[in-house]
Amino acid sequence: MSDSARYMAKPDERGRFGEFGGQFVPEALIPACQELEVAFVEAWADTEFVGEYRQVLHEFAGRPTPVTPLHRLSEHLGLSVFAKREDLAHTGSHKINNVIGQTLLTKRMGKHRVIAETGAGQHGVATATAAARLGLACTVYMGEVDTLRQSLNVFRMELLGATVVPVVSGSRTLKDAVNEAMREWVSCVSDTHYCLGSVMGPHPFPWMVREFQSIIGIEAAQQLRDLGVDPPDAVIACVGGGSNAAGVFAGFANTAARLIGVEAAGGSAVGTGSPGVLHGMRSLLIQDEFGQIEEAHSISAGLDYPGIGPEHAYLADAGRAEYHAIADHDVIEALRLLSELEGIIPALETAHAVAWMTKEAGQSLRSGSTVLLNLSGRGDKDVAQVRAILRGEQ
């Protein structure tokens, strides 16, 4: 692996990153995936499309998001920490970058409807948002268990004009929502795009979503350069499917920066998973001894996914990125720390990255090193849960 310029380039012609990726979907969906690949390749090479994508990100979603020097946290940890503020993007996380790209592509493909899966509701709300803005119909599949746990997000999506379908199969959570969205896509693929929410699924999704999220890393690299940090010693992001991590890594994959993904201990596909095939991709998955997929369990719904995007599996395999796990009990403390010292209440997902950084400050993150923290989302969605936990109600 000497030629570092190879990282985070296009996957191979089979849609693989090393041994991971591919297109493991029913024949009924293969033409749609192929059509999507062609459409994306064309669009992404079309300066007009890219210009529109960037303009919508700018004028609607609030990009560029700032890079904030975290002075007090830095002092506390003995590091020099900068936060890329995806929490300030419209709808409160990086998810909007991807859905704006995909909904614009949907229009370009002449389709007038999107479907999406969602776990806690972040990607569903983002998709409903972008669909509303562009006048696309939108249906969101959400595990029935999640519709009950996150009923306010269901209402948000409905306010945005989307239809939310509770999924009653399997464990009735995120992975079943993906299954159901895939099933439904089979039956409406001619006029409907499946707007997948992370760097997962069949090719070209992992690549396409990474490209749509790479704006995070591209912006951050420039912003840090302007601050005289080129490159930072480490780039840290939480990892559910891996889209915010992929997006920020993309700006630094071919620099000397350490790339660090932080998973939830109960959903650590790199730490405790093994290679497998699910949701259209070959990647690392949490599965039992018979290859049955297990449910992930985390305090943060957005990390409750039993797999990881295939490119991350590859980056781990190739030794270019590291993946670590953080247990639930460290997460709340990290959320408090960032809130109290910096006035930013992060999402529980993001707090995993903060927790790892806090633990490793002065250890593997040498004192004085520069760290870019991808602040993937805001914690407003989580405060009720955090309060319940702190009160011992949960």
Add this chain to the structure above:
Amino acid sequence: MSDSARYMAKPDERGRFGEFGGQFVPEALIPACQELEVAFVEAWADTEFVGEYRQVLHEFAGRPTPVTPLHRLSEHLGLSVFAKREDLAHTGSHKINNVIGQTLLTKRMGKHRVIAETGAGQHGVATATAAARLGLACTVYMGEVDTLRQSLNVFRMELLGATVVPVVSGSRTLKDAVNEAMREWVSCVSDTHYCLGSVMGPHPFPWMVREFQSIIGIEAAQQLRDLGVDPPDAVIACVGGGSNAAGVFAGFANTAARLIGVEAAGGSAVGTGSPGVLHGMRSLLIQDEFGQIEEAHSISAGLDYPGIGPEHAYLADAGRAEYHAIADHDVIEALRLLSELEGIIPALETAHAVAWMTKEAGQSLRSGSTVLLNLSGRGDKDVAQVRAILRGEQ
């Protein structure tokens, strides 16, 4: 009033805008108000302070916020509507602009603590946020009734390291929180700054807060010019105390743009109030026949204030700005409309401005006219309430 350049300049030496404003506070606070005025005047003329204020707004709060052309709403209304996106500012509304200015000033004055009043909690959360960022101690006074209605915001402030004090006097809502904060300020004025949340209170607050919020209008005017709109036919903002309206008006006061403030019908100080003195200022107030201040009643907590900033009272008096009222029942519909057509769920406060625009489109807002809507905040804080209303639970 021929010399339009006079609008939104400094108040006179008595802190008056025409007949409104002034400094109606106990002698104990007069020195603090005078000290504050001196400190603000000096700071605001100091390029270093202004530079720091702008930098924090930029790197921490996410400014400039974009101006978003609302294509689908425009088509629906027969107008050309642009939204200034304060909902994308850190903590979800324009409130952050003011608190960043005031907390920086607090440090400059050598004080190490801030106190603030809050109604629903928006200004309290913003103050706690800015205080956390700068390492200032923070106490927030909040009517007991509001601490119960908005318990999550209480928890947010606590997460941010602030102390929240439930106010049990009077109606136990916003106006009593202001009273209590003033009372407390008397006893700690030597080391504590009172970070008032709107363009109200004794001089220099109405002027200072307007100046700190004027970044909204300054940015928006430039952004609209870049879009070829110079000036828009109308600028519309909701009005509680009036800070977001004052901020955006400041960019257009001396242009030909109509300036329109939209109050809640149950808190319409211009529409149903009369001149009076409260909370340190002479302004328009809702009061009974004996001069007792009445409680405002609105679906949106942020507009539940029985007064209006003195500069608005003056602008209304001078005929430079118009103020209209919107009843609760039109607000929910407006919130849905913006959500469905544009993918932006506005705050209930903001939805008042949307509702007025919707009603007047094709009427006093001529077809085809250009409108700048100040999108003062996001609706995340309100969705539970909106759902309860739509379900008939409230």
Add this chain to the structure above:
Amino acid sequence: MKSLEVRLREIRDSGRKALVPYFMAGLSEDWTDHVAGAIHAGADAVEIGIPFSDPMMDGVVIQEAALRALGSGVTFDSACDDLARLATEVPLIAMTYFNIFHHYGIERSAGRLHSSGLSGVIVPDLSLEESPEWVASCDANDVATIFLVAPSSTPERLKLIAQSTQGFAYASARMAVTGSSSGDGEGARIVKAIREVSTVPTYIGIGITTPEQARAASGVSDGVIVGSALVQVLLDGGSASDVERFIGDFRRAID
């Protein structure tokens, strides 16, 4: 010089320390009996609070009293009517927030105070700077406008206030609202400073809750104002004789 000040100077010149209790107008049906009781027990002047919905300068006790009074329909007019019937030689001083007068009308308010037998007025949220119009109207009606000096007042402001106040100078002993009695207070320092620039009688208020505090404060000033401690007695259901006992205790302490 207003009648009020003439009277208060006489008291001072007679060597007597002035005792000024505070009552909330209309707190109970028989509230004027309470006032009469206080006068009987030796009050030299009486402060009459007109209830206001938003008493920014008052602590919990007087807030509560204001709320009760408002709840039973007390208005500026009703308070004046009640007082007009009281017919006492002891000076009565209104105390309320500016919006009450602003709403009633400046001229009309001053006239109404005078015609109801009130010879002074304290408006805690009316700063010296905001007061000219009000003072002018009071001047025309022989109503003295009393200003407060606070611990935070600068020497320049203190001088200005001491020279502008009518009747007496209200030395607010603490940086606090009514009813707070923490610490020693700065009444002595303030009175001393006022006396350097003015000959107006100087009373200490804010936080005089016990006869001992009253004795100490009157030792360094011309009189004391007793508010919350007395109002608390009435909130607790005290009668006119309770008032007499209360005032008697303070009277003895300062004499």
Add this chain to the structure above:
Amino acid sequence: MKSLEVRLREIRDSGRKALVPYFMAGLSEDWTDHVAGAIHAGADAVEIGIPFSDPMMDGVVIQEAALRALGSGVTFDSACDDLARLATEVPLIAMTYFNIFHHYGIERSAGRLHSSGLSGVIVPDLSLEESPEWVASCDANDVATIFLVAPSSTPERLKLIAQSTQGFAYASARMAVTGSSSGDGEGARIVKAIREVSTVPTYIGIGITTPEQARAASGVSDGVIVGSALVQVLLDGGSASDVERFIGDFRRAID
């Protein structure tokens, strides 16, 4: 040519329409009796579902069956063990998702299928493009890999699949998961197109729920696959004789 395809071509060439029912392995203790019943009633081959936690291509009925089977501990191995004991001449075709084999090991899976008497396999989420390694292992074990053609398959893909599939070509009549029977389906069109480029037997599946639908589909193809409708009978507690009756009805309809 694999044994499976030899056998299915014989059936076609004999003028008989093939009837292929689907069973979920281990759905009940006596599940192999159900399979035997179907064979007794005239099934020409049997599809055996190996349960997977995330059956992306299946509708609610087969999902439910998979969940139940998993709940009672069914594994690829246990299903193979059961089938090995069945000892039938009628071809058995495994159907499951790729992760089961991926996890068990590609070579090992193919060997296990063969040694358990299974001569064919359908892996709905294994696209032609992703299949080479798998097919190679199956080739070495005389296991036929059957591919589906979908209504959305382009002419080029259809040709490629028709030429690559082994045993038979699975014409998926609908853009839907198993169990959906809305509309007429596009089975006839697909079969016609396959026949233009290949001589492989061509069966229609997805949405064949009644004998009438089976008759119509078999009229334009070489056979039909009946899945959810049969599994529903078993979810409802059907016995081996219920299966025989069910299969008998379909048999009569297509003969």
